[in-house]
Amino acid sequence: MVTFVLTKTSSPESYDKSDTLKVPVGFPRILLVDDDAGAGYEIYYRGSLDTANALYRDWQVSSQGSPSQAKLDSFPVVIWFTGDDSLNTLTSEDTTNLKSYLDGGGKLFISSKQLGQQLGATGFYADYLKAQFVNNNANQRFIRGVAGDPIGGSVGDTLAIGFQSCASNYTSLDAIQPLSGADTCFVYRTSGLPGAVKYQGTYKMVYFGFPFEAIGGPHPRYRYRTEIMGRILAWFGGIVPTGVEEAPSDLNTPGRLAISISAAPNPFQSRAVLSFRLEKESRAALSVYNNLGQRVATVFRGRLGGGDHRLAWDGKGDGGRNLSSGVYFVRLEAEGQGAAMVRAVKLR
Numbered sequence: 001m002v003t004f005v006l007t008k009t010s011s012p013e014s015y016d017k018s019d020t021l022k023v024p025v026g027f028p029r030i031l032l033v034d035d036d037a038g039a040g041y042e043i044y045y046r047g048s049l050d051t052a053n054a055l056y057r058d059w060q061v062s063s064q065g066s067p068s069q070a071k072l073d074s075f076p077v078v079i080w081f082t083g084d085d086s087l088n089t090l091t092s093e094d095t096t097n098l099k100s101y102l103d104g105g106g107k108l109f110i111s112s113k114q115l116g117q118q119l120g121a122t123g124f125y126a127d128y129l130k131a132q133f134v135n136n137n138a139n140q141r142f143i144r145g146v147a148g149d150p151i152g153g154s155v156g157d158t159l160a161i162g163f164q165s166c167a168s169n170y171t172s173l174d175a176i177q178p179l180s181g182a183d184t185c186f187v188y189r190t191s192g193l194p195g196a197v198k199y200q201g202t203y204k205m206v207y208f209g210f211p212f213e214a215i216g217g218p219h220p221r222y223r224y225r226t227e228i229m230g231r232i233l234a235w236f237g238g239i240v241p242t243g244v245e246e247a248p249s250d251l252n253t254p255g256r257l258a259i260s261i262s263a264a265p266n267p268f269q270s271r272a273v274l275s276f277r278l279e280k281e282s283r284a285a286l287s288v289y290n291n292l293g294q295r296v297a298t299v300f301r302g303r304l305g306g307g308d309h310r311l312a313w314d315g316k317g318d319g320g321r322n323l324s325s326g327v328y329f330v331r332l333e334a335e336g337q338g339a340a341m342v343r344a345v346k347l348r
Helices: 042-051 069-073 092-103 115-119 123-127 225-236
Strands: 002-008 017-023 030-034 056-060 077-081 107-111 131-135 142-145 158-160 175-178 182-188 194-200 204-208 261-264 272-278 282-289 295-304 307-313 326-334 338-346
Touching (some): 030 042, 042 056, 042 077, 069 092, 069 295, 077 092, 092 107, 175 182, 261 326, 272 338, 295 326
Parallel strands (some): 030 077, 107 204
Antiparallel strands (some): 002 017, 131 175, 142 158, 175 194, 261 272, 272 307, 282 295
């Protein structure tokens, strides 16, 4: 995020005024899935992500439907919340797409206070959220962290649910237990039952059985939700940019990026061949962005073997839609090998 300061001066009469304009710079790494049936809880997530300087893209299930697997795969991190929903927290289509996303190495933060009641007996809940449902009436408004956990922090890190500057949907909170391989992040203070777990394996996952949006604050005695979001993103790793990403292909800097990509011909009219080399087999994505940083096309997403590769882009956007002439940026990401970008100019 870059902040521009706009200053206006006038004479001979003085009418000076100053204002700021914030412009996102870079490529969103987070898909924020708003599945709260129009309740408006997204403001609490947006505020926390903005505070963390994280770039994200909104997805409203109420108007856009369930995000496809291809849509999920376009983002290293998915944050999904279900608000007050108790009957249709996640559909079968949702869980199918999330399974594939996680199998591919995705990172998921899901906050759903009644997910366990609906899906606690399913394979998705046990095998992917790594949790066992205990009950849905924890009804405790103080939740403490687990010592040494990167998200929970310490036993002194207390969350106050529903008290100040937060959502008031703090009833029917789920108590859960972590299954093998998962760890507890937060526990309900009175009962000691876990309310949040995390897992790291092929994928990374954080599951809150209470609503993130109901974490209150700021208050000197309690941890605020913006800090908790920052901890989650830090644990996921590589999500919050430390500076402005440069668009040209000199992104392949020593110690940071280990791969490179080229396009030919460049400029091109109807077809550009994208050439690159991978040192080893890995999960890779080849995406095209316009000069506003918006992803307009996915050329490839999946696994590729080590060695040289040549893939063609037809100059069109997702769904075969025509794109105008201009400057585009093709970004290659390979798991464990970094990322690289090339500037491609499309002619009429």
